Amino acid sequence: MTLAAFATVALIHLLAAISPGPSFVVSVRTAIAEGFPTATALALGFGIGAAVWAAAALAGLALLFELVPALYLSLKLVGAAFLLYIAVSMWRHAPKPLPAADARPPRGTLAAMRLGILTFITNPKAAIFFGAIFVGLVPAGTSLPWLAALVAIVFFNETLWYIVVARVFSLPRARAAYGRAKSWIDRSLGTLLAAFGLKVALT
Structure with a gap:
């Protein structure tokens, strides 16, 4: 493998990572509501999930999905259900006030990493990509x-x-703006996440 080919893969993946998707929605919501440390742990979870799918694709899992469509369909439905679960949770908790800035975050480091891994790993399209x-x-x-x-x-x-997303959206100004419109923002992000879930299931 040449260095040029490696750099091309790195650039293509970086552009794909930057494009908004379910991970972006969860990251923004976590950074604003729970702060930078929790959102950073979430980011590590996303990284682990992406690395797992990359390793699986190198091992031939993408080809297996083509040979066994039922396996791919099953994973897609599980992934869609997980995203819809998060969306419903956002809607249910939308009216709750934002915790104080110095309050203990509702999610610990390991829980945030687990959420990141599950959010990424339940989207088998990553293996195809x-x-x-x-x-x-x-x-x-x-x-x-x-x-x-x-x-x-x-x-x-x-x-x-x-x-980077966690840093930007965990700044005091972003948190203050979120606090003023938490119910509307949570329901909007929940709706967007539900749409991503349906897209995963139907495409």
């Missing part, structure tokens, strides 16, 4: 160090981007 990239850009017989580097850059891109 990585599989499509790797098929065209990763030559057969690529050495293990290069494969490990690919998984590492996927983890780095995903985690770094969502740490």
Whole structure:
């Protein structure tokens, strides 16, 4: 594998990570409502989830999904149900006031990482995405160090981007604006997340 091919994979994935999706919605909501440390742990969870799917795609899981469509469909439905669950939770808790800035966050580090991993891992489209990239850009017989580097850059891109999102949306001004319109914002983000869930299930 050439350095140019590696850089191309890294750039394509970074652009994909930046594009808004379910992870972005969950990250924004967590950063504003629970603060930077919790949202950073969430970002690490996203990075781990992305790395798992990248490794699975390199191992041939994307091809397995093509050979066994029922497996892919089952994972899609599970992923959609998980996103809808989060959306419903947002709607249910929308009227609750925002906790004080110095209050203990409702989610600990491990719980936030777990949410990040589950949010990412329940979207099997990630395996298809990585599989499509790797098929065209990763030559057969690529050495293990290069494969490990690919998984590492996927983890780095995903985690770094969502740490940036966490920093921006955890600033006091963002938190204050969110506090003034929490019910409306939570329901809007919940609706958007539900739409992503339905998209996962139907496409």
